[in-house]
Amino acid sequence: xxxxxxxxxxxxxxxxxxxxxxxxxxxxxxxxxxxxxxxxxxxxxxxxxxxxxxxxxxxxxxxxxxxxxxxxxxxxxxxxxxxxxxxxxxxxxxxxxxxxxxxxxxxxxxxxxxxxxx
Amino acid sequence: xxxxxxxxxxxxxxxxxxxxxxxxxxxxxxxxxxxxxxxxxxxxxxxxxxxxxxxxxxxxxxxxxxxxxxxxxxxxxxxxxxxxxxxxxxxxxxxxxxxxxxxxxxxxxxxxxxxxxxxxxxxxxxxxxxxxxxxxxxxxxxxxxxxxxxxxxxxxxxxxxxxxxxxxxxxxxxxxxxxxxxxxxxxxxxxxxxxxxxxxxxxxxxxxxxxxxxxxxxxxxxxxxxxxxxxxxxxxxxxxxxxxxxxxxxxxxxxxxxxxxxxxxxxxxxxxxxxxxxxxxxxxxxxxxxxxxxxxxxxxxxxxxxxxxxxxxxxxxxxxxxxxxxxxx
Numbered sequence: 226x227x228x229x230x231x232x233x234x235x236x237x238x239x240x241x242x243x244x245x246x247x248x249x250x251x252x253x254x255x256x257x258x259x260x261x262x263x264x265x266x267x268x269x270x271x272x273x274x275x276x277x278x279x280x281x282x283x284x285x286x287x288x289x290x291x292x293x294x295x296x297x298x299x300x301x302x303x304x305x306x307x308x309x310x311x312x313x314x315x316x317x318x319x320x321x322x323x324x325x326x327x328x329x330x331x332x333x334x335x336x337x338x339x340x341x342x343x
Numbered sequence: 344x345x346x347x348x349x350x351x352x353x354x355x356x357x358x359x360x361x362x363x364x365x366x367x368x369x370x371x372x373x374x375x376x377x378x379x380x381x382x383x384x385x386x387x388x389x390x391x392x393x394x395x396x397x398x399x400x401x402x403x404x405x406x407x408x409x410x411x412x413x414x415x416x417x418x419x420x421x422x423x424x425x426x427x428x429x430x431x432x433x434x435x436x437x438x439x440x441x442x443x444x445x446x447x448x449x450x451x452x453x454x455x456x457x458x459x460x461x462x463x464x465x466x467x468x469x470x471x472x473x474x475x476x477x478x479x480x481x482x483x484x485x486x487x488x489x490x491x492x493x494x495x496x497x498x499x500x501x502x503x504x505x506x507x508x509x510x511x512x513x514x515x516x517x518x519x520x521x522x523x524x525x526x527x528x529x530x531x532x533x534x535x536x537x538x539x540x541x542x543x544x545x546x547x548x549x550x551x552x553x554x555x556x557x558x559x560x561x562x563x564x565x566x567x568x569x570x571x572x573x574x575x576x577x578x579x580x581x582x583x584x585x586x587x588x589x590x591x592x593x594x595x596x597x598x599x600x601x602x603x604x605x606x607x608x609x610x611x612x613x614x615x616x617x618x619x620x621x622x623x624x625x626x627x628x629x630x631x632x633x634x635x636x637x638x639x640x641x642x643x644x645x646x647x648x649x650x651x652x653x654x655x656x657x658x659x660x661x662x663x664x665x666x667x668x669x670x671x672x
Binding site for chain 2: 229230231232233234235236237238239240241242243244245246247249250251252253255256258259260262263266269270273274275276277278279280281282283284285286287294295296297298299300301302303304305306307308309310311312313314315316317319320321322323324326327332333335336
């Protein structure tokens, strides 16, 4: 159990940094947004990992069973809404990328900067 | 068993993420991102977050993939430039990774019931939900009632993003202009000429819609609610649009109806909040909506969940249509 816990946190860190690498190192704007999505998913994973209680179950009551341990509902609520907000903001980002492509004819960062300098 | 499955899923997540970043083909990257979402949804499910898993599966694996593909169709499918300063970036990222990894050793043990996150308001929510709200799903109770303000804010963020995409992408329309569906037209729009996708989607679409409505109205008793239902219903319409053509989908649910859904949902949520004041309670306090405070809470949650579902459906479909109606340059 100890190892699984640390493994969850490590996967969170690794995913976070893979997303971060895509955002800082890649020049393609869509690739950057994909990286941002991975980064975001890593944060979701951290929250949901923290909501877990060992031996617990999903926080939905049932009349048949009593004395059950429930996982923490609060991080789940935050992440549930964050996922939908995340897709909306990603869509907004994609909209901006499409407009950039139409104005500059490119979605590669260095080419856009080149055009801007002229 | 769960431990083995958990480790396997997490490892697959990392492998998928690395593949996404490494590939130069953006189409492949988007498809892998869909798999990534599905894997992380399975992970959420193992971690007892059924509501979150449902949302991630519907939004991440379904709608997000379609939106990225729509953007790819309007831009380009390949990443052209090689990555500059690759080793510098890798060094910075590795350094940051090591620092955060070091911090994980100070985190409370995984699943520890004594961790600080489980001490604050969460036990109170779990204890008081049957008494105050009287519904089995605590996640829905917290989302709709205890933290209704947060959710109201999120709904308006979604609404604003929808408006923003429409604003960015509605300038230049298709030059042909005629967006009305013409049944005599022989050229195939969508995938109508492909028999297998056509048959499968025609069989599936009604059931996806039905499942969306079930998730909407059963959200108080099981995993579900407005956010998930909105994403599922939007996914059903997007599937219809992909197969039958966007024009036909707009005939079934025109843009004016989507606008009404977007605005109506946000207004319904806000209106229920204001009703609280008018009836002599606080904003978003539903106790006064019915004779008995518990039924009032339940009525309030049903109404605001309906508002959330309407706004999410309207916004996601509007965004999809905004991308689909754009002419590739």
